[in-house]
Amino acid sequence: MIDLLIYDAGQVCVVPSQEGAPQRGEALGSLELIEGGAVAIDGGRILAVGPSEHLRAEYTARHEINADGCAVVPGLVDPHTHLVWAGDRAAEFEMRIAGATYMEIMAAGGGINSTVRHVRAASLEQLVAETEARLDRMLRLGTTTVEIKTGYGLDVENELKLLEAIYRLDASHPVDIVATFLGAHAVPPEYEGRTDDYVALIITEMIPAVVEFARSRGQPPPFIDVFCEEGVFDLDQSRRILEAGKAHGMPLKIHADEFAGLGGTKLAVELGATSADHLVRTPAEDIRALGQGETVAVALPATPFGLGEREYTPAREIIRAGGALALATDCNPGTAWCESMQFVMALACRAMRITPAEALAAATLNAAYAVGRGGQLGSLESGKQADLLILDAPDYRHLAYRFGGNVVKTVIKRGQVWNS
Numbered sequence: 001m002i003d004l005l006i007y008d009a010g011q012v013c014v015v016p017s018q019e020g021a022p023q024r025g026e027a028l029g030s031l032e033l034i035e036g037g038a039v040a041i042d043g044g045r046i047l048a049v050g051p052s053e054h055l056r057a058e059y060t061a062r063h064e065i066n067a068d069g070c071a072v073v074p075g076l077v078d079p080h081t082h083l084v085w086a087g088d089r090a091a092e093f094e095m096r097i098a099g100a101t102y103m104e105i106m107a108a109g110g111g112i113n114s115t116v117r118h119v120r121a122a123s124l125e126q127l128v129a130e131t132e133a134r135l136d137r138m139l140r141l142g143t144t145t146v147e148i149k150t151g152y153g154l155d156v157e158n159e160l161k162l163l164e165a166i167y168r169l170d171a172s173h174p175v176d177i178v179a180t181f182l183g184a185h186a187v188p189p190e191y192e193g194r195t196d197d198y199v200a201l202i203i204t205e206m207i208p209a210v211v212e213f214a215r216s217r218g219q220p221p222p223f224i225d226v227f228c229e230e231g232v233f234d235l236d237q238s239r240r241i242l243e244a245g246k247a248h249g250m251p252l253k254i255h256a257d258e259f260a261g262l263g264g265t266k267l268a269v270e271l272g273a274t275s276a277d278h279l280v281r282t283p284a285e286d287i288r289a290l291g292q293g294e295t296v297a298v299a300l301p302a303t304p305f306g307l308g309e310r311e312y313t314p315a316r317e318i319i320r321a322g323g324a325l326a327l328a329t330d331c332n333p334g335t336a337w338c339e340s341m342q343f344v345m346a347l348a349c350r351a352m353r354i355t356p357a358e359a360l361a362a363a364t365l366n367a368a369y370a371v372g373r374g375g376q377l378g379s380l381e382s383g384k385q386a387d388l389l390i391l392d393a394p395d396y397r398h399l400a401y402r403f404g405g406n407v408v409k410t411v412i413k414r415g416q417v418w419n420s
């Protein structure tokens, strides 16, 4: 007797890994569709996928769901968010519409530092409550795993407050959370004009404190990330921060080439980073590097969309170079308050010219690899965690074809059913 059997799906999209690796280059978009398929689940894991007749003959389940011709896909993985924050930046949105740029607003003390002021003033409980509401909406939209960065505290005490909020939410919320330390998100006001002193603080105090805090909570060292950008952290500062994190056992991520191509993507590949994210103004040489290394390229199309800009990640060039492409929301109060991976998929197809199949693989399997969980999550292969979606549509393409709504009918997280 197994826990759950889902049968008579219009199609089951397996999204297989490529010999234990993400789908790279032209292999992106391999879905392995099983028409009239079924999924057998036990102990929170996928036991088998296959034709409904076979699985119904083989297993009896405590609970059965007739998918009634609807598509079944892996749960969506959102591998880049800044989800724990307080306050909002609606006024800055209006300034940008009137012509101010994101970096101008940031240089004038707004932007990230405006959210830092709200976060420093907020209690842990307030941060947890505000983020929980966002996570609830994300789960209903089909996101079953989300990466969350710190980066709005920018001192030891407040960065640890954000990390504590992330750990509490991971323990209490059905969505799985992957933590990232982003002390190098901006230079805080008390270090204005002294970026190197702030970098020294990150390296000598913050990184050891974060790793010790994680250990005290029974957690592995979180990812470390840097906003490598003109006017924020330059390439050399980014390298020093990432190398220090690596020396403390932290896996690496980077914000690279959002506004200027400084070489951050190549640096990420050189250091063996798990992912390099944004990649809008990425130099040709860095795109080639992505095809040669293990670093996953994470495109965040909701960000140029949110900023009203026209340039997006050159996804087709990354695919042609043999890179592994993933998608994420970048959900944050400044550039992209977007909680929907479905919207990101729809936008990616239109703005970056990828196919719905490529978008699905980039938002599931490859996104799982972008947070170091590709071995456990992101596809409907036996042995993986049972995180999957039953759509309110017969075909996975509806996830990208429609936009602005919710095509997900039922979310199954670790084998537990959540109806929306």
Ligand code: NIG
Pocket (backbone or CB within 6 Å): 082, 111, 112, 115, 227, 255, 258, 303, 330, 332, 333, 334, 335
């Ligand atoms: O990924 N670019 C830096 N960080 C975020 C924006 C954060 C904010 O503006 O609050 C991003 O777009």
Ligand code: FE
Pocket (backbone or CB within 6 Å): 080, 081, 082, 255, 330
């Ligand atoms: Fe970001």
